[in-house]
Amino acid sequence: MVYALNETSETNEYASHATALYERRAQLDNFAQSFLMMTLRKNGNVAQAQTLLQALTANALPSATGTHWEEKQPDWFMMNTDTRTTAIVLYGIARVDPQNALLKNAVRWLMTMRAQGHWETTQETAWALLGLTEYMKQSGELDAHYTYAVAVNGKTLGQDQVTPENLTANQNFDVAIKDLLLDAANELLLTKSEGPGNLYYSAFLNYYLPVNQIQALDRGVMVMRQYFQVDQATLQPTATQITSA
Known part of the structure; x- marks a missing residue:
């Protein structure tokens, strides 16, 4: 909320709120730290914003598919996911440190999180588009x-x-x-070819096997059904097993 109010304000009237949150930054999720980082930077608190940038950099998780951020526990109230967090952190770092080496791999990771060309939730989609657009603006990809x-x-x-x-x-x-x-x-x-801009792509393989040609697999899982008589008075199951119709 402080971030949203500060973005629409032409003064530093919310600076004290941002400073109070900064003092409790260890309790904030990664996406909240990104929001606070942008707020502090806009208000001229460069040193504090840099501290949050360093914290987010330390929390980055590199992998074969790129770089992303995860939260310690899900925040269902905020409809948050790791994809949403990564998009918001990308958005924040692109604004505060456009030359940051993490940005390209964060973009790669976000693009791989799409299924059939889209992200899983509207929150993920909205913030992914904002983060990617900000990155493209800052990197000159437009x-x-x-x-x-x-x-x-x-x-x-x-x-x-x-x-x-x-x-x-x-x-x-x-x-x-x-x-x-x-x-x-x-x-x-x-x-x-040579030239400014990056080429982004996704490759999918969709195939369907004939059901009558699929062999059954035995991987140690067994499903059994048992039926028991019910006490007519209490409607609770009894120990008498039903073995025939």
Whole structure:
């Protein structure tokens, strides 16, 4: 709330509230620290904002898919998730420290969290878009100029030139299962020319197996059903097992 009020204020009337929260920063979630960091920076408290930036940097979790942030416990009241937290931290760091080395990997992680092209909740979607847009503004990606091409197993699926005018346009390329190699690895090749801007992509494989050809698996899980007579007076189950209809 302090962040929202401070963003719409032309004075530092909420500076005392931000300072009070800073003194209790250890109790704040990562996303709340990001909000506070932006508030303090806007009010000119650069040193305090830098301290929060260092804390968020220390809390970053790198992985093969990028960098993200997690909370110690879920905050259902705030409808928060790790994806929402990561998006808000990305938003804050992009504003406070646009050259931070964590930003690119945070963007990568957010993009991999989409399922079928979208995030799981409206909160995740809203903050992911805000965080990604802020990153693009600060990094200069909105001034993209490059060409790209997509090919599978040596066959070109498409190519295009990216400019600021078509930067937000999505391109979808589909290959039928019957056109993929069944007895060898399939090669997905993406090429990008020199020029400002990054190329973001996601690849999905959707396939369906014939039910009559799927073999049953035994992985140690067994399901059993037992039926017992019910006492007519109390409607509670008895020890008498029913073995036939």
